[in-house]
């Protein structure tokens with residue numbers, strides 16, 4: 001990894017996604033030739049508009065790469081017991097290798113209970129406590145798609161994390177914490193920052209790698225970044241003008257950083273790609289168990 005001297009090299013999530021999806025398609029075709037089609041079940045409860053778009057994109061991504069998918073749509077009045085019963089059916093459905101319950105769920109349904117009801121063997125979102133535990137102790141398991149996509153972006157630029165100082169801003173269960181664990185597993189020295197961090201700038205200025213996963217525009221500005229650092233922007237926010245933006249002041253930081261991800265076109269496309277990868281890997285495991293390898 002050699003940082004360019006002028007403005008940052010842009011890590012293009014669309015291009016990297018396209019490459020990874022080509023590999024997914026090839027491996028899916030190979031699996032189909034052995035008699036198994038990878039299958040993803042997407043469960044949507046209620047009529048959240050943003051969720052509608054997300055699930056449509058996931059189903060389309062499956063079709064584009066040759067995976068089978070099932071979209072289960074339910075009215076917001078669905079009970080928790082009904083949802084748990086449906087997940088139990090999917091857990092035992094041999095044509096389904098990944099189960100994804102789109103969040104948020106209606107308030108009367110306990111999302112944690114629902115996630116814990118998914119078989120860890122089909123937990124392709126990586127949100128089950130067994131998946132989190134496996135990541136924590138370095139055992140095989142599904143990695144949550146967004147931080148997994150960030151790791152692929154770092155890999156794509158040949159970033160050897162051993163001995164690097166990585167600063168993760170944000171500690172959510174779906175991005176910040178698993179991100180920190182993945183970086184640690186690759187031998188980075190990791191600092192996790194959050195809303196209680198006293199001097200964020202003092203932390204980020206020491207970082208060789210910064211991952212911003214906050215949900216606020218311009219949390220990271222050029223004066224907070226060490227020249228040549230790698231900056232991964234997970235944020236997906238709307239600025240006051242309604243324009244999509246990340247957590248990073250992109251125009252400013254790209255003049256200082258060595259590598260940077262844009263928003264849109266950065267981490268976003270990687271998330272669905274890693275969902276496909278996880279589903280495919282689950283199907284490959286199922287094939288091996290059935291002696292189809």
Ligand code: NAP
Pocket residue numbers: 146169170171172173174175176193194195196197200213214215216219234235236237267268271
């Ligand atoms: P979240 O659950 O709201 O977590 C945000 C984290 O940021 C929290 O840990 C919070 O600290 C911390 N934080 C808030 N203000 C801060 C500040 N001023 N300085 C330092 N830390 C601060 O959000 P999330 O689900 O992790 O998502 C983060 C962002 O990533 C959002 O914009 C979301 O839309 C985006 N996202 C994108 C994708 C994608 O595919 N591209 C996927 C998932 C999420 P506390 O814990 O102390 O409250």
